[in-house]
Amino acid sequence: xxxxxxxxxxxxxxxxxxxxxxxxxxxxxxxxxxxxxxxxxxxxxxxxxxxxxxxxxxxxxxxxxxxxxxxxxxxxxxxxxxxxxxxxxxxxxxxxxxxxxxxxxxxxxxxxxxxxxxxxxxxxxxxxxxxxxxxxxxxxxxxxxxxxxxxxxxxxxxxxxxxxxxxxxxxxxxxxxxxxxxxxxxxxxxxxxxxxxxxxxxxx
Amino acid sequence: xxxxxxxxxxxxxxxxxxxxxxxxxxxxxxxxxxxxxxxxxxxxxxxxxxxxxxxxxxxxxxxxxxxxxxxxxxxxxxxxxxxxxxxxxxxxxxxxxxxxxxxxxxxxxxxxxxxxxxxxxxxxxxxxxxxxxxxxxxxxxxxxxxxxxxxxxxxxxxxxxxxxxxxxxxxxxxxxxxxxxxxxxxxxxxxxxxxxxxxxxxxxxxxxxxxxxxxxxxxxxxxxxxxxxxxxxxxxxxxxxxxxxxxxxxxxxxxxxxxxxxxxxxxxxxxxxxxxxxxxxxxxxxxxxxxxxxxxxxxxxxxxxxxxxxxxxxxxxxxxxxxxxxxxxxxxxxxxxxxxxxxxxxxxxx
Numbered sequence: 162x163x164x165x166x167x168x169x170x171x172x173x174x175x176x177x178x179x180x181x182x183x184x185x186x187x188x189x190x191x192x193x194x195x196x197x198x199x200x201x202x203x204x205x206x207x208x209x210x211x212x213x214x215x216x217x218x219x220x221x222x223x224x225x226x227x228x229x230x231x232x233x234x235x236x237x238x239x240x241x242x243x244x245x246x247x248x249x250x251x252x253x254x255x256x257x258x259x260x261x262x263x264x265x266x267x268x269x270x271x272x273x274x275x276x277x278x279x280x281x282x283x284x285x286x287x288x289x290x291x292x293x294x295x296x297x298x299x300x301x302x303x304x305x306x307x308x309x310x311x312x313x314x315x316x317x318x319x320x321x322x323x324x325x326x327x328x329x330x331x332x333x334x335x336x337x338x339x340x341x342x343x344x345x346x347x348x349x350x351x352x353x354x355x356x357x358x359x360x361x362x363x364x365x
Numbered sequence: 366x367x368x369x370x371x372x373x374x375x376x377x378x379x380x381x382x383x384x385x386x387x388x389x390x391x392x393x394x395x396x397x398x399x400x401x402x403x404x405x406x407x408x409x410x411x412x413x414x415x416x417x418x419x420x421x422x423x424x425x426x427x428x429x430x431x432x433x434x435x436x437x438x439x440x441x442x443x444x445x446x447x448x449x450x451x452x453x454x455x456x457x458x459x460x461x462x463x464x465x466x467x468x469x470x471x472x473x474x475x476x477x478x479x480x481x482x483x484x485x486x487x488x489x490x491x492x493x494x495x496x497x498x499x500x501x502x503x504x505x506x507x508x509x510x511x512x513x514x515x516x517x518x519x520x521x522x523x524x525x526x527x528x529x530x531x532x533x534x535x536x537x538x539x540x541x542x543x544x545x546x547x548x549x550x551x552x553x554x555x556x557x558x559x560x561x562x563x564x565x566x567x568x569x570x571x572x573x574x575x576x577x578x579x580x581x582x583x584x585x586x587x588x589x590x591x592x593x594x595x596x597x598x599x600x601x602x603x604x605x606x607x608x609x610x611x612x613x614x615x616x617x618x619x620x621x622x623x624x625x626x627x628x629x630x631x632x633x634x635x636x637x638x639x640x641x642x643x644x645x646x647x648x649x650x651x652x653x654x655x656x657x658x659x660x661x662x663x664x665x666x667x668x669x670x671x672x673x674x675x676x677x678x679x680x681x682x683x684x685x686x687x688x689x690x691x692x693x694x695x696x697x698x699x700x701x702x703x704x705x706x707x708x709x710x711x712x713x714x715x
Contacts, residue, residue, distance in 0.1 A: 163378045189506060193453070196499070216488035224495025224528065228502070228521050235506050235517070292484045294545060340685065 164208060171204040188234045196227045213293040388480045392469050400621045401431035407621075407669045414673035441610035446508065449607065453507035458608065458615035461500025465622035468493040472629055473548045475639045475653035486547040487535055490630065491528075494585060497623060498524040500616070501587075501594060501604045508607040516603030519680065520587070520594040526687035527584040533695035534578045537702045538634045541565060551638035561644050563637035570702050575635040577691055579667070582627040584687065586620070589672040593680055628664035629657070636660050 178197040185191050199222045206215035301309045357363050405420060405428065412419025420427035445451060471486040473479035483489060498521055505517020539545055542553040558567025565571045584591040595603030605616050632638055637660075639653030678686070 163381070187450075189450075190453075193503070212483065212485050213488070216485050216492050219492035220488065220495055220532075224492065224498075225525060228495075228498060228525055231502055232518070232521050235502075235514075294485065 168205070168208055171201045171208065174198075174201040175205065188237075189231070192227060192231045192234055195230070196223055199223050199227065211293060213297060385480070389470070392480055393466055396466065396469060396622060396625070397618065399625065400618055401435065402428075403625060403665060404431045404434075404617070404621055406665065407672070410666060410669040411673045414670070435614065438610055438614040443612060444607075444609045446510070446607050448509040450507040450509060453503050454607075455612065457500050457504035457507060458612040458619070460503060461497065461619035462615040462622075464493055464496045464500065465619035465626070468626050469622070471547055472626070472633070473551065473638065474657055476548070478654065479548060482546065482548060484544070484546045487539060487545045487550070490547075490626075491532060491535065494531075494623075494626075495524070495528055497619075500619065504608070504616075505604040508604070510607055512600040512602075513604045513606050516594045516600050516606075520604065523584060523587070523591065523593065523683060523687075526684060527581045527691070530577065530687060530691035530695045531581045531585060533692075533699050534574050534581065535634070536699050537571065537574050537695070538565065540699075540702050540706055541568075541571065547633055547638075551633055551640060554637045555640055556644040557637075563640040563642060563644050564635060565637075566635045570698065570705060571635065574695070574698055574702075575631075577695060578635065579631060579664075580686075581691060582631065583668070583671060584683070586624045586627050588624065588668060590675040590678045591683055592677065593683060596677060624668060625661065625665065628668065629661045631664045632657060632660040 175198050178194045178201065181194040182191045182198060185194060199218060203215040203218045203223075206212070206218060355363050408430070409419040409427075420430035423429045423433045445454065468490055470481045471479065471483060471489050473482070481489075501520040502517045505513040505515075505520070508514070538550060542550040544550060544553070554564050556563060557565055566575050583589075587594050594600075595605060597603075600606070605613060608616065636642075637656075639657040641648035641651065641656050
């Protein structure tokens with residue numbers, strides 16, 4: 162009973178906040194609704210007994226990705242009048258996308274009515290009684306080790322690529338800051354006390 | 366507690382809900398009291414280091430100062446800036462406050478004394494603490510004013526930077542303990558150092574990790590020397606500038622609840638939680654919760670000590686420390702610790 166109430170609560174909130182993400186006029190509000198959607202999706206994951214995935218969803222999407230979204234959206238200060246000006250120009254493209262989505266929806270419903278696909282039966286033994294994390298770890302670092310590692314390397318390459326693309330050699334006249342040198346400075350080598358006589362001034 | 370309610374003839378589902386509500390209240394109310402007192406302690410310690418008296422007028426030794434402040438704040442008018450984004454402006458302090466309370470659900474105060482003994486406890490803490498930035502960002506943006514906005518920008522960059530290294534630091538502890546459950550992590554520390562010292566701090570590989578964790582915790586809770594989000598000499602009061610009365614107080618309560626949370630995490634992850642410092646039978650006569658509170662209080666003292674003695678970082682220094690020092694160091698320790706554990710505990714041939 163409790164699970165059913167919780168499920169419908171989370172599911173309704175995911176859909177509602179997903180819709181509000183699209184409908185709200187202010188992009189910052191959109192991001193906040195998106196965060197609510199992520200959060201409720203994490204709730205659904207908990208109901209499925211996948212608490213590890215739920216926590217990852219919150220840590221990665223809410224904690225990192227959405228913060229960056231928010232950062233960008235807040236900085237950009239999007240002008241809506243300008244956005245709406247291009248509406249008529251892009252309308253045909255929008256209609257095409259809408260048609261494709263309708264086709265997919267009809268096909269999907271039709272396929273659902275036609276009955277389910279015969280799936281292969283899982284070959285490996287089902288791991289029961291272990292925690293989520295242990296199970297996922299077992300699979301990722303055992304059976305799917307190669308895929309997992311190569312995904313990691315692809316991400317690393319993408320990251321290095323992004324850094325290479327945006328990195329610019331600084332040629333400023335001021336020269337670079339040397340932190341170690343700054344930290345090593347002591348008061349007696351950086352300052353000098355002088356007692357100038359009246360009207361004499363200081364030699365620098 | 367659930368079992369008791371079922372005995373009283375309650376439905377299992379209802380018993381769970383009722384015991385969860387009572388458990389939350391049992392944590393939240395003493396926590397609020399602790400926050401009020403710890404603000405007083407903070408001011409007293411700070412005053413003592415500055416050779417001042419600190420709060421000493423309201424009540425004996427000024428003990429009731431925080432309550433007087435709370436009463437004052439409650440009686441004030443809530444001011445809504447006309448240019449503010451009303452809804453988000455009002456939600457922001459509530460988010461800060463409730464997120465700060467929510468994290469306490471998985472903190473074990475003694476063996477078995479924990480509201481939610483979930484096996485992803487540490488990940489839950491990480492998830493919740495990553496949420497706490499939203500209170501700051503939302504308030505900064507919704508205030509529709511320059512300084513709060515700068516503060517929000519700083520906060521989001523700072524939190525993301527330090528979350529990364531905190532993540533790696535927690536991985537090191539998890540590798541040693543072999544569990545994400547906070548109670549299991551504490552149990553794993555029993556007699557860790559030379560078979561007599563309870564705690565991971567007595568370990569050449571984990572002690573530097575603890576130092577990094579302590580500093581990152583300062584940055585994560587936006588305490589001095591990393592309080593650039595509310596740097597009063599540059600940003601008035603940062604994201605709190607436009608707030609008044611209760612909404613302002615909620616920020617304060619949330620902030621101190623977060624600080625206490627980080628202190629208790631220090632205790633739980635590196636200093637043996639509710640276990641006595643030494644694994645000697647006599648010391649187990651003292652209840653575990655006393656040890657836990659004593660250690661947490663000690664770390665809070667260290668927080669105020671730092672606050673009173675260290676000057677504020679510049680923003681570029683803060684970023685440099687996070688990305689160029691802590692990130693590579695913590696990454697190195699993850700590799701070193703997993704290598705060491707492979708070598709000693711799990712066997713190389715596996």
